Amino acid sequence: MSKHIPFETALRRAEVGDVSIFYREAGSREHPTVLLLHGFPASSHQFRHLIPALADCCHMIAPDLPGFGFSTAPEDFNYSFDSLAKTIEAFTDAIGLTRYAIYVFDYGAPVGLRLALARPGAITAIVSQNGNAYEEGLSDGWAQTKAYWANPSPTNREVMRGMLTLEATRWQYTHGARDETQVAPEAYWLDYALMSRPGNADIQLDLIASYASNIGLYPRIHQYFRERQPPLLAVWGANDPFFLPAGAEAFRRDLPKAEVHFLDAGHFALETHGREIADLMRAFLGRHLA
Known part of the structure; x- marks a missing residue:
């Protein structure tokens, strides 16, 4: 008889309209839920270690966004951030989530x-790991x-x-890392392989164009922070070439009680x-969600 593995991560699917959402789940639903939202060009795979690390105290849910990871990528889907958010909102309904903290990184923000x-x-709390919401966070690399x-011409x-x-995908993972040998090569190879599927490059280019809409949304986000004052933990790879x-x-401008920590890490700090990061989250969520 095989030995029981505590907090084993289950691999599941939820049908949301025309999109089949792949997601990872661990932990009891009796515990506070944390919805983990990945970035570009990654997937829920980036949370493969974080999920079991916190599953004893949290109900961990990590979906792959449409067009990423092992979620489907319908040809007629509108690949914009508004559409991604609406699909994930419908995903939370499909699996019965009503209250949850969010972990946001890169596109997940x-x-x-x-x-x-x-x-x-x-939303019960926000953990932002290099998940930007202020213009001063944008580096010259943008x-x-x-x-x-400004000019979405075919040339641009x-x-x-x-x-x-x-090479660009590998650089995103390794740049700014204190020790590049700690970065598992299968992480960036998986991202690259999935982006290399037929049609996926155009999905990514559409989303890069759509990212401009996120900047225009910043004032509404800041208003939400000021009015709702959600508990927020910012845990940041200080050597991130994209998000400074x-x-x-800047979170403290609208959320004076925000907790901000910097790590000697790059963009993919996990x-x-x-x-x-797991230790900081455990303490933060324990204070605010227990």
Whole structure:
């Protein structure tokens, strides 16, 4: 007889309209729920270590966004951040989530914060790991992307394909890491392989164009922070080439009680500092959700 593995992560699917959402789940539903929202170009795979680390005290749910990971990518889906958020909102309904904390990273931030705007009463707390919500958090590395937003010509769109290569994907994972050997190569190889599926490059380019809408949403997000004062933990890879530490510090402008911690890590801080992030989350969620 095989030995029982505590807090084993279950791999599931939920049908949401035309999208089949793949998700990972662990922990008891009697515990506070944490909805984990991944970034570009990743998937719920990035939470593979965090989920079991907190499943003893939290109900952990990590879906793959449409067009990412092992969720389906319908051809007629509108690949915008509004559509991603509406699909994840419908996903929470499909699996019966009514109140939950959100862990937002990279693309997961505009998705999760749209959920907060749509259903502010559902959000119990926010953990932002390099999930930006302020313009001062945007580094100079966004210059090329901003040129694409200003002029989404075929030429500028073609330039953005450089973000979809294996080398660019590997660089996102390893840049700023204190020790690159701690970054599991299967993480960026998996992302690259999934982006290389037929049609997926255009999905990613559409979402890069749509990211401009997130900047325009910042004032509404700041108003939500000021009015609702959700508990917020910002745990930031300080060496992130995309989202600067100033973006984490800015949360305190609208959320004076926000807890802000910096790690000697890059963009994908979970790859190298998963234990530290789990410990910070455990203490933060214990204070606010117990």
